[in-house]
Amino acid sequence: MSGIIKSLVVPAHPHPYLCPDANQGWANIRAGFDEARRQIEESDADILIIYSTLWPSIIGHQIISDPNPEWVFVDHDFHDLGSIPYSLNIDTQFAKDWDAANKARGLQSRCVNYHGFPIDGGSVVALKLLNPDNRIPAVICSSNVYANRAETTVLAKACADAVEASGKKAIAVVVMSMSNRMFTQPVSPDEDAIHSLKDDEWNQKMLEFLGEGRLEDLAQLSRTIQGQIRVQKVVSFKPMWWLSAINGQHNNFNGQVLAYEALHGAGGAVVVLDPSEGGIGDKEYDEDDVENYHGDRNVLDAATGAFIEIEEHSLSEFDSLVLKTLAKEESGPELWQGTKGENLVNTDAAPKPVGPYPHARRIGDLLYLSGVGPRQAQTNSIPGGPIKNENGDPLDYDIEAQTRACIENIKVILEASGSSIDKVLDVTSFLVDMDRDFKGYNKVYSEYFRDVGATRTTLAVRALPTPIAVELKVIASL
């Protein structure tokens, strides 16, 4: 049967490889590696898949595709322990397949095949100890420093897609420390210990979960673990998300904790998880699942108003919940996805609708826009400030800033629809306080429309659906 046939958690430090005899704990870790290696050798695995927390990436994820990376690894901190020459056997085709699967699920991804690329120490140590004769081909993937649960989960699911498509039997390996606080002063090997009692207790709790096979339960504690026992070098503790997701997010494993010891103060463990028919209970709680990555920052696109039409997929339930929460917290009503259909236009670069309508509709050579306010596309915030707080108390606000944001949103929708502001034919404007705001609104309006020649009607209304002071409705030619 293809798929993930075994999973491993292994430590990241070089000590068990370079000097196991200097400390009984390091020897115990080495013995744990040896037992894991024995189990791997007994399996009929086709590939070892490494997710290493010691290889950071920034633009998406990177996957080693050099068929035979060779070099000598020296640790940045523990260089005095010695050097580790390596020559690895990489499954290039699988690396490419995983890369393609990542892209198919919306992730940024890149294969890495450069002579002399510095394979991270955690991956080198893991492969030297688990697969010393390179009998089983491996693949190594980076850990994006900014990645959250969604991105990491989708990365794992993409890998699972590639495993399934290949028909291979795979062993998934995460390289990580548990608690990762090291001593900041040199310590002699016989002085090594887990940095604090708190770190040790949390490590024991993690091992209790793993020993019981409760991988998804542990994955869902990742944010708590990050806050409790992780020196926050990266934004989140990700390896359990990845390992659980590649296994299908469940708790049905036979867990074996082969070793747990201190590595210069950090917690290192060798754990084996074998799929089983049943596990201890069901998942204690579920986070919303994600299948495709839509990005959670969109920094580039938001800045330029790029047109993104949602076609085949809608946002996940979790994303919708976030949007709804944002709406309630910041601007009132529930936010909707733009209505989809022939000749209808929606863009992520404009604020979400507050009802079942699109941003724009094409009819012949004409373009009709829904009413557009000043809310910001990504944050739902209101430039110039809202006109009232959540209790309905009036607030001071800047009508010029609101009007400007309003017209900028209109420009984004026009351009996404194949039109532009100079093609606007007619404008209907709505102000909630004509006496206060007409002058400021008119000033900004004239900056944009002075030479356009569009007809205009300005109306006073009692209120608008969100706490804004101005909204414009536009008809334009294409």
Next chain:
Amino acid sequence: MRESLEEVDYDVIVILSPHWQTYVGTHFLGVENFKSLSVDPVFPNLFRFNYDIKVDVELAKAIHDQAEADGMAVKMMENPDFRVDYGTIVACHLTRPDWNKPIVSISSNRSRHYYSVEVMQEMMIQLGESTRKAIQASGKRVLLIASNSLSHRHFTTESAIPEDMSKEHITSHAMHLWDMRILDLMREGKTQQVVDEMPEFIEQAISENDGGSLTWMFSALGMPTYSPLMHGYGTIIGTGNVIMEWQHEKKGGV
């Protein structure tokens, strides 16, 4: 900057790079020559470089010893297989492409991760003072390089090739404003104020100054109050970067 430095006579470059990250104290390259290939682990598509670096081990050891005497955790890096970090290589190469001056490379101790920015600053101020004492005792003429970005939030996606440079900007306007504030302070010679505001700058702009290099350099220069030369400011993958030169000797620094 290179043109300006042609008028400066110096014996050795001393650099602190945030891309050699150490968690157990501050480390110094301690082998006379490193010759190898550097490939950036984060952007291997952009940076692959054959380097041949001479190290002033004598000065490195002198700074190491002084820092140790001043109570700091330090270590000499004496493994000949060690790969010099790409931050050191890029900064030194663009400063002196001929590579005809020896260097001292100092690691970036990540005490900020373990304690706080304030602790990092205290340690880097001490390291700067130790560096100055050791350099003055050596009688050598030294060029100091602090290598780091200012604001340091990267884009996590990139345009397809050919790159669309219209999308190359500081990730957020707030970070750009922070960069401008720090640049203004430096241009006005207010380095002590930069150090005083560093914790907030690092928090608000995720500044790479958390690696300690700028604080170290200001401390080694005795918190200069003169105006530096600004050679350029720009963005790389959303981060803010400046090339600035403190003409210490010309401005009467001690």
